[in-house]
Amino acid sequence: MEHFLEFLRHISPKSIPPLPLTPTTPTPKIIPNGISHPTPPITPTSTISQKNKKKKNKNKFKNEQRAPGGAESKVSTNGHLFEKPVKSPVILNGVKSGGVAAEKERFIRQQLPIDLVETQLMHELVTKQTTIVIGETGSGKSTQVPQICVRAGLAANGRIAVTQPRRVAAVSLATRVATEMGCEIGESVGYHVRFENMTGQKTEIEYMTDGIVLRKALISPLLDQYSTVIIDEAHERSLHSDVLMCILRICQEQRAASKNPLRLIIMSATLQAEKFQKYFDNANVIVVSGRTFPIDVYYVSPVSAKGFSVSDYVQNMIVTVKNVHLTEPKGHDILVFLTGSDEIQSACEHIQNLNSSLPAGADVLMPIPLYAALRPDQQKLAFRPTPKGTRKIIISTNIAETSVTIPGIRVVIDSGKVKTKRFDAVDRIDILKIHNISKAQAKQRTGRAGRDAPGKCYRLYQKSDFKNFDAENMPEILRCNLSATFLELMKLGMKNPHSLKLIDSPEKKNIEAALLELTSLGAIRPTNSERTKFVLTEMGDKFCMYPLSPDHSRILIQAQKEGCIMEAIKIVAAMQTESMLSSSSSSDIRTNAEIERIRRKFETMEGDHITLLKIVLTTNHFFEQLNKKTQQDARFGKHCEKTLKNEYNQAIKKFCNDNFINEQHLKTASQIEEQLKEIAVQNKIPFSTCASEFSKVRKAIALGLFLNTCEYNRQDDRYRLLINPAITVKIHPSSCLSRSKPAYIVFSELMKTTELYALQVTLIDIEWVQPLIAAHKKTKSNHIAESIERMNSLISTEGHPAQKKAKLSL
Numbered sequence: 001m002e003h004f005l006e007f008l009r010h011i012s013p014k015s016i017p018p019l020p021l022t023p024t025t026p027t028p029k030i031i032p033n034g035i036s037h038p039t040p041p042i043t044p045t046s047t048i049s050q051k052n053k054k055k056k057n058k059n060k061f062k063n064e065q066r067a068p069g070g071a072e073s074k075v076s077t078n079g080h081l082f083e084k085p086v087k088s089p090v091i092l093n094g095v096k097s098g099g100v101a102a103e104k105e106r107f108i109r110q111q112l113p114i115d116l117v118e119t120q121l122m123h124e125l126v127t128k129q130t131t132i133v134i135g136e137t138g139s140g141k142s143t144q145v146p147q148i149c150v151r152a153g154l155a156a157n158g159r160i161a162v163t164q165p166r167r168v169a170a171v172s173l174a175t176r177v178a179t180e181m182g183c184e185i186g187e188s189v190g191y192h193v194r195f196e197n198m199t200g201q202k203t204e205i206e207y208m209t210d211g212i213v214l215r216k217a218l219i220s221p222l223l224d225q226y227s228t229v230i231i232d233e234a235h236e237r238s239l240h241s242d243v244l245m246c247i248l249r250i251c252q253e254q255r256a257a258s259k260n261p262l263r264l265i266i267m268s269a270t271l272q273a274e275k276f277q278k279y280f281d282n283a284n285v286i287v288v289s290g291r292t293f294p295i296d297v298y299y300v301s302p303v304s305a306k307g308f309s310v311s312d313y314v315q316n317m318i319v320t321v322k323n324v325h326l327t328e329p330k331g332h333d334i335l336v337f338l339t340g341s342d343e344i345q346s347a348c349e350h351i352q353n354l355n356s357s358l359p360a361g362a363d364v365l366m367p368i369p370l371y372a373a374l375r376p377d378q379q380k381l382a383f384r385p386t387p388k389g390t391r392k393i394i395i396s397t398n399i400a401e402t403s404v405t406i407p408g409i410r411v412v413i414d415s416g417k418v419k420t421k422r423f424d425a426v427d428r429i430d431i432l433k434i435h436n437i438s439k440a441q442a443k444q445r446t447g448r449a450g451r452d453a454p455g456k457c458y459r460l461y462q463k464s465d466f467k468n469f470d471a472e473n474m475p476e477i478l479r480c481n482l483s484a485t486f487l488e489l490m491k492l493g494m495k496n497p498h499s500l501k502l503i504d505s506p507e508k509k510n511i512e513a514a515l516l517e518l519t520s521l522g523a524i525r526p527t528n529s530e531r532t533k534f535v536l537t538e539m540g541d542k543f544c545m546y547p548l549s550p551d552h553s554r555i556l557i558q559a560q561k562e563g564c565i566m567e568a569i570k571i572v573a574a575m576q577t578e579s580m581l582s583s584s585s586s587s588d589i590r591t592n593a594e595i596e597r598i599r600r601k602f603e604t605m606e607g608d609h610i611t612l613l614k615i616v617l618t619t620n621h622f623f624e625q626l627n628k629k630t631q632q633d634a635r636f637g638k639h640c641e642k643t644l645k646n647e648y649n650q651a652i653k654k655f656c657n658d659n660f661i662n663e664q665h666l667k668t669a670s671q672i673e674e675q676l677k678e679i680a681v682q683n684k685i686p687f688s689t690c691a692s693e694f695s696k697v698r699k700a701i702a703l704g705l706f707l708n709t710c711e712y713n714r715q716d717d718r719y720r721l722l723i724n725p726a727i728t729v730k731i732h733p734s735s736c737l738s739r740s741k742p743a744y745i746v747f748s749e750l751m752k753t754t755e756l757y758a759l760q761v762t763l764i765d766i767e768w769v770q771p772l773i774a775a776h777k778k779t780k781s782n783h784i785a786e787s788i789e790r791m792n793s794l795i796s797t798e799g800h801p802a803q804k805k806a807k808l809s810l
């Protein structure tokens with residue numbers, strides 16, 4: 001309790017004067033030649049038609065009449081300035097888009113800063129191939145620009161694709177825009193994310209994750225189904241959006257002379273305009289500044305920060321939630337940013353527990369988790385209206401950081417932390433680390449408040465900490481394993497990865513590491529002795545069937561040979577999710593011994609991958625029984641449909657709880673399993689099963705993960721990585737092989753904490769992988785020609801230089 005009170009003093013709004021988010025640098029203006037300029041060059045209405053000029057003046061008049069208060073930022077468009085926020089709603093899209101449905105259901109929304117550049121944007125869109133739109137959070141980029149494209153007539157030649165780094169944003173934006181356009185999802189507006197394609201014949205605007213667009217490019221490299229591609233949140237620099245920008249530039253060149261040229265719109269929230277502009281041959285930049293509502297930012301006060309520890313951010317957040325709850329008006333919901341699912345689940349429990357200590361009459365705190373591994377229907381809970389008498393506290397990872405508007409959020413609490421993976425190319429280790437966010441991320445998080453009313457953001461760090469944050473996020477392409485990306489680019493026709501023109505080029509050692517991995521897996525082979533040009537092998541071509549990393553695809557290809565594809569698909573699907581077994585929660589009354597006993601029942605001495613298979617098979621058996629029982633109950637009219645459904649769901653919950661199985665991860669794994677099976681059917685792969693002959697599956701796993709083979713060294717009680725003996729690891733205590741310590745293992749990944757741990761471990765026969773390891777070592781030491789030949793004979797693949805499908809000239 002003392003800790004609570006102590007922190008309340010630190011962050012009390014009284015002790016810290018609110019810091020309004022006033023821009024400190026002069027706002028760049030748009031000038032027609034597209035170069036941003038810090039001084040206001042004014043040529044007022046040069047690109048605005050008479051008709052639109054009247055409309056603008058009308059809006060301007062409305063704004064003046066309604067006397068907006070507290071404007072701290074302005075919208076600039078060719079020199080026009082107007083104050084905001086505009087508090088009264090104006091009727092927009094329903095009328096403008098002119099559809100019948102839209103006329104019937106006229107949607108009312110606030111005027112947004114983007115409205116002021118609509119005419120100019122339209123002009124750009126019809127006259128230029130590429131446009132860059134830079135705008136503040138909440139200025140209306142994600143929801144309005146696609147609709148402006150439709151109004152500019154671009155949908156006549158194909159769909160408008162809008163890419164998002166995350167599915168949650170793609171789904172929520174599509175839903176919002178469908179409402180604004182007065183249609184159902186799947187009609188004029190739709191979305192396409194993994195496992196859900198909600199588009200139809202009439203779809204004009206398609207929100208997608210950037211990964212889905214990349215997959216589409218693999219099938220149809222010129223993307224000619226789309227007239228326009230909008231890359232949203234380009235500043236996030238996700239791996240997929242950087243790669244997309246690279247291939248779309250080429251795609252655009254190749255479609256330039258056709259009847260259907262490709263239009264590109266790059267949208268970004270921060271001032272990376274120059275970088276994007278340079279990359280896109282000096283494309284014009286449209287700057288939209290200003291957001292709809294002001295947001296006050298609070299930092300931890302340096303005066304009272306004695307004894308305050310930034311690393312206690314979860315505890316500090318709980319104190320802040322309580323403080324805000326007791327001081328903010330009812331109905332002001334809170335969005336909290338933490339780093340990962342376990343942390344979020346435990347924070348939810350703590351916040352739930354706060355309810356017992358609230359004063360009489362206070363609203364109930366309703367914590368809602370939000371992170372990528374949650375099932376989509378559970379993610380949607382965050383967007384539902386808050387029940388009366390409660391305050392919603394959404395606790396999220398950075399998936400709610402960009403593009404997302406959660407109605408009712410008035411307060412953001414920012415831990416200032418994020419968890420990211422960084423790939424060490426030399427040692428081939430993914431290091432998952434919690435670290436400080438960038439200034440750009442802090443700004444984005446703040447921007448989630450003040451979407452539908454003025455907001456507040458409590459930053460759980462001092463202003464001096466903020467000043468030390470990096471300006472931007474490190475682009476993902478500079479910190480991740482590039483092998484999957486290169487495989488996709490080679491499928492698209494890339495031959496020389498070193499000459500790829502990306503917005504930021506990865507380090508040479510990262511490129512080399514990816515090429516070595518792909519060569520060793522038999523997916524590519526060099527076509528010249530300098531090893532600068534490569535071509536996909538027949539096996540590499542098969543890898544591309546699956547939306548998986550190359551080593552996981554390799555497991556499936558091998559399983560096909562071994563006759564155990566059904567088992568391998570189940571295991572590989574489970575490998576794509578987080579742990580299938582839940583961690584025990586503080587509210588669990590079971591003893592450690594009991595928990596241990598439950599977990600042990602799935603374990604096998606063959607390793608964690610077979611354990612995963614056992615979990616999936618056990619749950620499948622349970623579902624079969626449950627389905628039978630429910631069908632019987634329905635036949636005999638035991639209960640009404642609603643009660644049966646309820647009973648069914650309760651039975652699943654109980655089964656998962658009794659067995660410590662994470663229901664969400666189980667569901668995700670089963671969706672991925674279905675997707676992989678569909679791919680197998682499409683590619684006429686016969687469904688084979690090895691029944692209980694699990695050594696076949698282990699062999700397939702070993703061949704896919706052979707780069708992760710380790711040998712036990714009794715002397716120092718550690719495992720040596722065979723392809724790099726300087727690296728020694730321990731088996732993670734959560735593994736079923738952590739006590740038995742077999743002589744040879746492969747693992748799925750390495751985790752670095754205080755110790756270097758191998759996660760998901762399987763027992764193997766060294767003979768299975770020895771030839772591949774030897775060939776890899778040879779490749780590495782540059783005996784390429786010889787070892788490739790040897791490797792090819794070992795894995796019986798043939799070179800596959802003739803590419804059948806249309807390719808991009810990369």
Ligand SMILES: Nc1ncnc2c1ncn2[C@@H]1O[C@H](COP(=O)(O)OP(=O)(O)OP(=O)(O)O)[C@@H](O)[C@H]1O
Nearest residue numbers: 137138139140141142143144176402403404405451
């Ligand atoms: N689902 C929604 N419910 C209510 N209002 C919404 C919703 N989505 C968007 N809005 C309104 O539209 C405004 C603009 O949202 P939009 O996502 O287009 O902005 P943006 O410029 O893309 O911002 P960001 O980059 O921060 O996502 C929001 O500030 C909010 O007022």
